[in-house]
Amino acid sequence: MNPAHDVAVVIPTYNESLGIEKLIAALTGVFRANGINGEIVIVDDNSPDGTGALVDSLAGKYPVRCVHRAGKLGLSSAVIDGWATCTSPILGAMDADFSHDPNAVPQLVQAITKGACELAIGSRYISGGGVANWPWRRKITSRVAIALARPLTPVRDVTSGFFFLKRSVIDGVKLDPIGFKIGLEVIAKGKYKTVKEIPYVFTDRTSGTSKLNSGEIVNYLKQLARIYFGGRA
Numbered sequence: 001m002n003p004a005h006d007v008a009v010v011i012p013t014y015n016e017s018l019g020i021e022k023l024i025a026a027l028t029g030v031f032r033a034n035g036i037n038g039e040i041v042i043v044d045d046n047s048p049d050g051t052g053a054l055v056d057s058l059a060g061k062y063p064v065r066c067v068h069r070a071g072k073l074g075l076s077s078a079v080i081d082g083w084a085t086c087t088s089p090i091l092g093a094m095d096a097d098f099s100h101d102p103n104a105v106p107q108l109v110q111a112i113t114k115g116a117c118e119l120a121i122g123s124r125y126i127s128g129g130g131v132a133n134w135p136w137r138r139k140i141t142s143r144v145a146i147a148l149a150r151p152l153t154p155v156r157d158v159t160s161g162f163f164f165l166k167r168s169v170i171d172g173v174k175l176d177p178i179g180f181k182i183g184l185e186v187i188a189k190g191k192y193k194t195v196k197e198i199p200y201v202f203t204d205r206t207s208g209t210s211k212l213n214s215g216e217i218v219n220y221l222k223q224l225a226r227i228y229f230g231g232r233a
């Protein structure tokens with residue numbers, strides 16, 4: 001089968017109607033300016049604010065389609081379900097709220113197309129990367145989360161949700177759909193020889209509200225336990 005697109009970026013949404021068209025337009029511009037034959041796949045969980053219907057209405061204007069799910073089923077499972085609908089040889093994931101800079105996408109994609117790696121991760125924790133305007137509590141939580149996964153991989157930003165990969169990296173790999181940290185699943189379980197981190201600055205969402213809550217900390221600990229102890233956790 002000849003895939004219609006070279007790259008598919010999956011964006012999970014829950015109540016992101018305020019900013020989603022702006023992001024889709026920005027990504028479309030970035031694809032065009034960089035000669036990337038890409039599609040944008042929004043996976044919406046029946047958002048009460050109508051994000052799904054809004055994205056459907058944009059399908060003629062931008063290279064975007066919406067995968068609709070019945071209810072709020074979680075970020076990681078949304079990305080996994082989105083990828084399952086894609087045929088592109090390169091897959092990606094990013095958030096809907098502009099925390100992940102669309103202008104960093106070409107560098108991530110080109111790291112793969114130019115053969116530098118099979119998995120390219122947007123990284124806050126290497127030189128040139130960072131977080132803007134995070135309160136100290138969030139900074140500490142993120143650092144602790146990263147430290148807990150340290151023995152698993154040399155990747156510095158193991159909880160990144162902004163990354164691209166060759167689809168062969170996850171072919172036949174069973175990814176745990178729990179929680180928010182789909183990047184950790186791919187980093188810990190994916191089939192790749194080379195991984196590259198590319199710096200970007202995570203910025204706070206400019207519209208809409210956060211879906212991150214303390215339940216996600218528990219989910220992360222469960223996910224880590226399953227990775228460390230396999231089926232026994």
Ligand SMILES: Nc1nc2c(ncn2[C@@H]2O[C@H](COP(=O)(O)OP(=O)(O)OP(=O)(O)O)[C@@H](O)[C@H]2O)c(=O)[nH]1
Nearest residue numbers: 012013014043045073074075078095096210211212
């Ligand atoms: N489909 C779907 N998307 C979700 C779900 N939970 C979160 N998302 C999306 O996942 C992305 C990340 O969620 P955010 O609320 O931005 O989480 P965060 O970036 O860790 O937290 P903030 O910095 O406060 O924004 C956003 O695009 C959300 O709309 C979910 O249950 N289902």
Ligand SMILES: [Mg+2]
Nearest residue numbers: 095097099205
């Ligand atoms: Mg966010």
